[in-house]
Amino acid sequence: MDNSQRIVTIKDIAQELKLSVSTVSRALRDSAEIKLETKMLVKEVAARLHYTPNPIALSLKEKRSKIIGVIVPEIANNFSSNTIAGIEDIAYKKGYHVLIFQSHEKYEREKENVQLLVSRRIDGLIISLANETQCYDHLTDTIDKNIPLVMFDRVCHSINAHKVITNDYFGAYNGVEHLIQQGYHNIALITLPLNLSITQNRLNGYKDAMKKYNLPVRDEWIIHSPIDVVCSEMTIRRILESDNRPDAIFISAERLNIICIKVIKEMGLRIPEDIAIAGFSDNPITPYLAPALTSVKQPTFNVGQKAAELIIELIENNNTTTQYRTIQLDTALDIQASSRRRQ
Amino acid sequence: MDNSQRIVTIKDIAQELKLSVSTVSRALRDSAEIKLETKMLVKEVAARLHYTPNPIALSLKEKRSKIIGVIVPEIANNFSSNTIAGIEDIAYKKGYHVLIFQSHEKYEREKENVQLLVSRRIDGLIISLANETQCYDHLTDTIDKNIPLVMFDRVCHSINAHKVITNDYFGAYNGVEHLIQQGYHNIALITLPLNLSITQNRLNGYKDAMKKYNLPVRDEWIIHSPIDVVCSEMTIRRILESDNRPDAIFISAERLNIICIKVIKEMGLRIPEDIAIAGFSDNPITPYLAPALTSVKQPTFNVGQKAAELIIELIENNNTTTQYRTIQLDTALDIQASSRRRQ
DNA sequence: CTCGTTGCCGGGAACGTTTGCGTTGATGTA
DNA sequence: TACATCAACGCAAACGTTCCCGGCAACGAG
Structure with a gap:
């Protein structure tokens, strides 16, 4: 027996209120075309049914995922886990989520990870290079695909991207x-x-x-x-x-x-x-x-925060920038x- | 000027070969209905255009995301980052990706994270509880929604789920x-x-x-x-x-x-x-x-590996299991x- | 009375993919 | 000749959402 509650969609709200899906959609987004009374009704039912919008459907339509991809050599070390924490901190506040991959210092793995993230339609990529990496085609590819890129710590100067490093x-x-x-x-x-x-x-x-x-x-x-x-x-x-x-x-x-x-x-x-x-x-x-x-x-946590800020800035400005910056944070x-x- | 390469879809392949999208789809999945010659043609063009399937479209249709959600109190400590590394290790090998959240030891944040992950349509949830958490409704909710759940380290015995702990x-x-x-x-x-x-x-x-x-x-x-x-x-x-x-x-x-x-x-x-x-x-x-x-x-890394194995087992068996297990790993x-x- | 305006809402396409079913032409069989 | 069979492919719906393009009343102006 399958007693799993179906996940409620806009359609369910529409049916309940005998409205069209478009009206419900507009009501939820506070469109001026919908009268106040209807909006309140819709929002009430949405709350009652515990409606949560499906970000996957949105991603498909808007061609963005609200996901930031992160590639590090290894998660399990002080530097990485702290920068990841910094990235997550900023990303969370701005409504983005973080998908994390490890290159294990291997070029092939790094390249594969980049492709996986790109096919996941990430909105931006934050990367610290693998030890093995000498060829940067996988990165220029993502730039050509107009996917924002920020490098941190182990960067590569021949790539046109924001960089966050320590001194x-x-x-x-x-x-x-x-x-x-x-x-x-x-x-x-x-x-x-x-x-x-x-x-x-x-x-x-x-x-x-x-x-x-x-x-x-x-x-x-x-x-x-x-x-x-x-x-x-x-x-x-x-x-x-x-x-x-x-x-x-x-x-x-x-x-x-x-x-x-x-x-x-x-x-x-x-x-x-x-x-x-x-x-x-x-x-x-x-x-x-x-x-x-x-x-x-x-300042590992700050490195992550700064990288996240930069990538989100790029994402929300459609990857347009006057000049790529290299942010250098002080050591002590x-x-x-x-x-x-x-x- | 926007010189970004459009991301190539099945439709592009179909157009190039004057075939229908369904034929291309079937050819790529090696359907018996498609003759060998067509299959080879399709695959050739797919490779030439660097076609990569869009997992978002698939997620929408199949109602699964191939993403495992992970919630930990803090990323930036030894235990968490090592277990996350273990989770990623197994998940990667099985074609799953990992979305990571932090509860910062707060109940409200943990609850919010669970909801965010659920609305992201994660295939399964791995969690180590926040210090503050005393109420478990957010977890029973995910169980009711038929989303597989595995707890590790800081578990809760009143919840029906696999658990991975150390002794x-x-x-x-x-x-x-x-x-x-x-x-x-x-x-x-x-x-x-x-x-x-x-x-x-x-x-x-x-x-x-x-x-x-x-x-x-x-x-x-x-x-x-x-x-x-x-x-x-x-x-x-x-x-x-x-x-x-x-x-x-x-x-x-x-x-x-x-x-x-x-x-x-x-x-x-x-x-x-x-x-x-x-x-x-x-x-x-x-x-x-x-x-x-x-x-x-x-054995932090093993804890993560085991948790990932269990969640994937649940996912691929449609969340059916005869009995929920508590795996206990030895300390030294x-x-x-x-x-x-x-x- | 007629016509344009405005407020509110519905229909339907689109995003990329899979899949059930229908279609076509060719071949085999009675 | 007539009909069933089969290989190989196309059509269209569906997943959940947004948004463009209408439609239809009500209402004011002429």
Whole structure:
């Protein structure tokens, strides 16, 4: 037996009141063509029957879905989940809903996700690029289809779109400068693959800080750690086992912090006596690590909010804009014991 | 000038080949009524024009959306983002997409979210209850509407639905027993408000462990911390400042760990010499905290996977099931220095 | 009295897709 | 020859909604 209540439509209201569907539709939208009395009757019945408009029918007709698509490399990390929360915050307030996909750092998966979202007729796309992505045709395609696009964090400068990033350059610059001022001069950099925009900016920040203090930038101390965890561990271990070990490491990605600390502890090295560290991290728990981790904090929630604001602005202005902007939000350096002054 | 490529439909293919839309539709779905030659022609043109079926039109007709709605209290925490990742993992493989909402622990917001998702014609709903929620009419409503429902983590036993939970009782029991065996006998419990299912189970685990070792269960040492952070700090501080301070705290919620550690450090107490702690946490960084935190680990990703499997099973069996199941996944105790044996 | 105006409402197409049923021409059978 | 059969395709309704295009009274102006 199927006791499921049928979902009530405009037609049901029309039947109940012996009106036409068009009249009911107009009454619900407060059209001037409908007299007050009828409007009130319609709204009364609509409320009584618990009528809710069917957004799918609307989407089909209006060719818009009130849905914003979001693609991130992984949901389950601090940066992503916080930006998603920021996106959802703004989207919800403006009547949009959020469809979330993961690229798992794979180009093919990212491309497939974009196509799926486009075929879902999303009103706009917010994306942070996968590590693997080098070709951007799937993005230019969506632009050609006149679907608004906003990139955040891992962006691509050759694409014409709004971008929301944090000041990765200064984040790294300040972090490295801090290490230098604390007396550490042999500073290694552990970072993600070079093709990511954030990697490049942070690398430049590192280099410029070193140069400003006339310290040599040594290629062998710039490690582009792969995405794979085991490989990451090995590369970090290798540099720590080398003859002329650095006296500090600047860690340019949240994910690498825990790996780095793990390796250092396994090797029996002390932080910061044997090796000082500082790194990008949005984990609020960094002050309670052993030792407390000096970290570059990014305004992750704000990044999401800003991206959502931009995409909604584009959507509601029919994707017309005079100029594409790159919004850059400031980072903050949280100084803790892991970079304590060298004796 | 609007140079946006129109999105190609079945009609475009039909026109190009001078066929009817129904023939094209059937050809694309490999109907036996269409001769091979026509099928190949149609598919060729479809590929050339980059045809992608419009799921919105399908949803309208078939009254299903291939979308699973998910409501969590907050996206931006370890438990939620990991379960969401698990849900997305399974959903993606089965051709479903995931629409995510946050209740922000508010009943009204949760209710509103449910209605929004229902009006979106989601095929199924996965939910973890808000802290505030005491009335479940919004859930029984969706059940009456024949929309499949799966609850996870914070469930409600009076609702007829599949549930996926972790073994909160034994998680707490084992954690507390561990503290006892390490020599701590005056153990306080800090936990969330009592109306949550997880709180009740963990509280029972705490009580039973204490009773097993003939230790008194003192009401003033069972603290139901409010959701608000400042209040949480105050309640924790109060118990630590009392004359007969406990010698250990079992922390029954991830969110409370960092608050607890913060207060303890601010008061100048040592862990575990002055007070030992152990708590629920899915943060992989717990071994690197100062001191390393003994923690109950939950299989968050698996919870999400299981919830998604169940909801899809319900969806594809037209929401018919012989019996509603409660799947309980095991927790694991990760023993670290914060509960080191008492001297 | 006639005609234009206005207020209120209904009919029906359209959005993209599927599907039951009808149609057509060709072939086979009695 | 007449009729059934069958392959291959077209027509049209339906999903829920909006909106253009009418229609039809009532009413005022001439």
